[in-house]
Amino acid sequence: MHYPFWDQPIGYGVLMATIAVFHVFVSHFAIGGGLYLVVNEHLARRSGDAQRLGFLEKLSKFFALVTLVAGAVTGVGIWFVIGLLAPSATEALIHNYVWGWAIEWTFFVVEIAAAMLYFYGWKRMTARAHLTLGWIYFVAAWLSLVIINGILTFMLTPGRWLVTGNFWDGFFNLTYWPSLVLRTGVCVMLAGLYSLLVASRLEPGDFKAKTVRLAAIWSIAGLVVTMLSQLWYWKAIPAAVTAKALQSMPTPIWFIGISFWLAGAIALGMVVLVAFAPRKLGTSVALVFMALGLAWFGAFEWSRESLRKPYIITGYIYGNGAEVTETENYKRDGYLAQISFRTGDDGADLFRHACRNCHTLAGYKALKPAFDGTDRAFISAIVQGTQHIKGNMPPFLGTAAEAEKLAGYLRERIDPRPLADIYKLEGMALGRKVYDLRCGKCHVLGTASDKSKSLAGQSTEDLNGLLDMAANLGEGMPAFTAEASERKVLVAYLQTLGKGGRP
Amino acid sequence: MTLPDYHFLSAPLWLVTVLHLLTLTLHLFAMNILFGGVAITLWSSARNRWGGTQAVDYSRLFPAATAATVTLGVAPLLFLQLVYPRQVYAAAIVSGWFWLLVIAAVIVAYYAFYRASFSGQRSGRVNLAMLALGLAGLIYVSLVYSSVFSMAEQPALIQSLYAKNQSGWVWNPAVGSYALRWLHMLLGALTVGGFFVGMMGQDNPKVFSSGKVAFAGGMGLAAVAGLAYLVSLMPYFEAIVRSPAVHALAAAIVLSLASLHFYFRKRFWISGSALFLSVFGMVSVRHVVRMLRLRESFDPASWRIATQWSPFLLFLVCFVLMLAVLAWMLWLFFGPKKEAV
Numbered sequence: 001m002h003y004p005f006w007d008q009p010i011g012y013g014v015l016m017a018t019i020a021v022f023h024v025f026v027s028h029f030a031i032g033g034g035l036y037l038v039v040n041e042h043l044a045r046r047s048g049d050a051q052r053l054g055f056l057e058k059l060s061k062f063f064a065l066v067t068l069v070a071g072a073v074t075g076v077g078i079w080f081v082i083g084l085l086a087p088s089a090t091e092a093l094i095h096n097y098v099w100g101w102a103i104e105w106t107f108f109v110v111e112i113a114a115a116m117l118y119f120y121g122w123k124r125m126t127a128r129a130h131l132t133l134g135w136i137y138f139v140a141a142w143l144s145l146v147i148i149n150g151i152l153t154f155m156l157t158p159g160r161w162l163v164t165g166n167f168w169d170g171f172f173n174l175t176y177w178p179s180l181v182l183r184t185g186v187c188v189m190l191a192g193l194y195s196l197l198v199a200s201r202l203e204p205g206d207f208k209a210k211t212v213r214l215a216a217i218w219s220i221a222g223l224v225v226t227m228l229s230q231l232w233y234w235k236a237i238p239a240a241v242t243a244k245a246l247q248s249m250p251t252p253i254w255f256i257g258i259s260f261w262l263a264g265a266i267a268l269g270m271v272v273l274v275a276f277a278p279r280k281l282g283t284s285v286a287l288v289f290m291a292l293g294l295a296w297f298g299a300f301e302w303s304r305e306s307l308r309k310p311y312i313i314t315g316y317i318y319g320n321g322a323e324v325t326e327t328e329n330y331k332r333d334g335y336l337a338q339i340s341f342r343t344g345d346d347g348a349d350l351f352r353h354a355c356r357n358c359h360t361l362a363g364y365k366a367l368k369p370a371f372d373g374t375d376r377a378f379i380s381a382i383v384q385g386t387q388h389i390k391g392n393m394p395p396f397l398g399t400a401a402e403a404e405k406l407a408g409y410l411r412e413r414i415d416p417r418p419l420a421d422i423y424k425l426e427g428m429a430l431g432r433k434v435y436d437l438r439c440g441k442c443h444v445l446g447t448a449s450d451k452s453k454s455l456a457g458q459s460t461e462d463l464n465g466l467l468d469m470a471a472n473l474g475e476g477m478p479a480f481t482a483e484a485s486e487r488k489v490l491v492a493y494l495q496t497l498g499k500g501g502r503p
Numbered sequence: 504m505t506l507p508d509y510h511f512l513s514a515p516l517w518l519v520t521v522l523h524l525l526t527l528t529l530h531l532f533a534m535n536i537l538f539g540g541v542a543i544t545l546w547s548s549a550r551n552r553w554g555g556t557q558a559v560d561y562s563r564l565f566p567a568a569t570a571a572t573v574t575l576g577v578a579p580l581l582f583l584q585l586v587y588p589r590q591v592y593a594a595a596i597v598s599g600w601f602w603l604l605v606i607a608a609v610i611v612a613y614y615a616f617y618r619a620s621f622s623g624q625r626s627g628r629v630n631l632a633m634l635a636l637g638l639a640g641l642i643y644v645s646l647v648y649s650s651v652f653s654m655a656e657q658p659a660l661i662q663s664l665y666a667k668n669q670s671g672w673v674w675n676p677a678v679g680s681y682a683l684r685w686l687h688m689l690l691g692a693l694t695v696g697g698f699f700v701g702m703m704g705q706d707n708p709k710v711f712s713s714g715k716v717a718f719a720g721g722m723g724l725a726a727v728a729g730l731a732y733l734v735s736l737m738p739y740f741e742a743i744v745r746s747p748a749v750h751a752l753a754a755a756i757v758l759s760l761a762s763l764h765f766y767f768r769k770r771f772w773i774s775g776s777a778l779f780l781s782v783f784g785m786v787s788v789r790h791v792v793r794m795l796r797l798r799e800s801f802d803p804a805s806w807r808i809a810t811q812w813s814p815f816l817l818f819l820v821c822f823v824l825m826l827a828v829l830a831w832m833l834w835l836f837f838g839p840k841k842e843a844v
Contacts, residue, residue: 002589004661004665006596006671007669008599008671019606065617069614070610076609079580080595080603083591083596084596096507098513098585099513099815100814105577105581109574109825113570113829116570117836121835124836133832133835163504165507167513168814341661343669
């Protein structure tokens with residue numbers, strides 16, 4: 001609330017994910033790749049394998065170009081983008097963990113310097129000195145993960161820090177160790193995938209087969225560690241968080257399931273590759289493996305970020321930047337009074353600071369289709385009951401008058417025509433649409449919030465009676481304010497639901 | 504349950520300030536070597552002034568200089584955001600796209616310098632196009648930084664700009680408040696770049712001459728631009744003159760002249776040290792200017808102090824270790840040579 005709002009058309013989640021997923025992908029490779037290089041250099045030097053040393057030198061060039069430039073700079077990019085998208089949370093993190101970041105910076109400096117010297121040192125340094133640099137690189141890179149992992153996991157499971165405010169309580173939080181093991185496994189897996197890509201460009205032959213096998217073994221080893229620790233990680237998250245996610249966040253849960261399938265696909269592909277075609281691995285196949293790895297990591301990171309909802313720092317700062325400690329102030333004085341940068345358009349200011357962190361009007365997680373064909377009273381009720389809606393949304397902490405103002409702002413930007421005209425629907429299909437818009441925001445069919453069974457045997461009059469008293473049926477329930485024709489088709493649709501039907 | 508309050512500094516303000524100024528000086532020194540070095544190499548190569556392979560040798564160093572600039576830039580940004588988050592984030596958000604495109608510009612510049620380095624090794628010729636592309640990226644970054652950090656010192660300007668446009672496509676329109684400052688930074692970079700070029704090419708009279716011209720000329724012009732910038736801050740200029748910053752400014756000027764003196768005598772270690780201290784003095788003056796411009800809206804001394812000594816001590820240990828490991832690695836790299844394969 002103390003900052004201006006960057007009102008850009010791309011969804012905040014999309015922009016953040018674009019930079020963050022790319023960075024974490026490269027930065028994890030930067031750690032695992034360092035280990036891969038130095039371990040293999042050891043083996044190659046011990047066996048006097050000049051061909052392998054040549055391959056490793058080539059790999060280190062690719063490694064330096066990817067990690068030093070894209071990896072390091074997009075890391076700074078995350079700094080830039082979190083300050084733009086979530087300045088309050090970033091400020092809170094910096095104030096609590098400035099020394100954590102400062103420590104990480106010292107490892108970062110060593111890591112970058114070691115990577116450059118290692119890359120340039122192949123021809124000019126003694127073997128022993130070169131290997132020493134390789135180990136320094138890997139240790140510094142992994143130690144930077146050791147530090148940043150504490151801050152990352154803090155955001156999901158701050159644990160005792162919420163009571164004590166102590167640096168170490170927050171740092172060594174509930175998910176710290178499983179996350180560290182998981183990410184270390186990811187580093188090893190990605191190193192295997194990257195070296196597979198470089199190996200795919202080698203001439204077919206024994207050396208290529210040997211290199212591909214080795215890369216596949218690295219990938220599988222990393223994958224095993226990753227998947228086991230992902231289970232550990234899930235168990236370490238407080239049950240209240242996971243239960244809420246299972247209950248009301250089907251998409252992130254689906255992504256977690258997908259991550260296991262992707263891991264299985266990578267493992268299976270690697271086994272097939274090693275068994276049948278290590279000499280023939282083409283670049284396109286290696287790129288498919290890389291894409292699967294990226295998809296796995298994206299799915300994991302996305303679900304991890306989603307699990308935090310409705311918070312950006314669990315129990316401390318909501319996803320829209322509202323601070324939990326300020327709740328009473330927001331409720332008493334209103335949101336607007338807390339917004340330091342105003343534009344003169346209160347509705348727009350409320351929309352930006354209450355909704356825009358996650359939603360756009362017509363793009364990513366669009367609100368327009370969620371409200372097209374509805375009315376201001378309904379929108380206002382939904383705004384005031386956001387915490388009851390599917391997807392673990394933060395509550396609207398402003399006043400009722402502000403909710404009205406925000407509803408007015410949204411109403412002016414949606415399609416006000418009846419749903420039948422907007423979507424060209426009629427009969428049961430229109431009834432389903434009315435249900436999705438008016439009821440389905442909370443009562444998702446097939447989930448714990450599905451109340452359709454309780455409608456069994458209800459007559460048209462009973463259901464109309466329920467709709468008449470909807471606002472009194474439970475906390476956050478909006479009054480049914482749709483026009484008569486929509487009510488009629490909704491009642492018909494509800495009757496089919498009560499019979500267990502799914503038109 | 505009372506939740507922890509994050510509005511605090513986890514070390515005394517003076518300590519954070521010292522760390523900020525020190526790390527910013529390191530960053531600026533690396534950036535100046537990079538920017539000035541590239542500009543001088545580009546200029547001299549385009550006019551074919553040096554001959555030989557000196558320019559190619561320089562272009563091999565620019566990726567490392569870029570790495571140093573980026574890496575050393577992280578810490579001062581961290582400490583700046585710690586003390587001035589409300590100012591820095593607000594200005595950055597108003598110019599959000601320009602700010603974010605800094606990352607793209609740095610990546611382009613970085614890869615351009617690598618490309619110039621590799622192609623120079625292969626062909627024996629300087630890749631002027633890549634050096635120019637890299638330099639353009641650096642100039643973009645310098646313009647955005649000047650625009651945003653100048654805006655960060657003018658809260659009322661941020662308010663008014665944001666009220667009109669929230670898209671993040673807002674450039675600081677008060678060009679007068681930062682044009683001279685930007686020019687001073689650029690000329691300062693040429694100065695340090697001249698020092699670097701001359702030092703590295705001390706045995707080549709043509710190269711040393713180029714470095715000398717850039718060093719001395721850049722210093723003179725940077726001094727004029729810097730003083731003009733301070734005078735342009737008229738309401739604050741008097742306060743600057745009356746503050747301890749004037750001593751830092753005087754010391755920085757004396758150190759600059761001393762640096763020049765020893766440079767002409769090719770005593771580069773003394774000259775470089777004086778130059779570094781001079782930049783530190785300028786950075787300190789810059790810090791005072793920021794505080795003066797913000798004094799009506801924000802006093803950094805108002806932060807609550809809640810020290811976190813154990814992580815701070817760990818940082819200190821890591822910092823010392825970092826220096827030791829860096830020295831060790833350089834010794835390994837430049838030490839006994841042997842064909843590795």
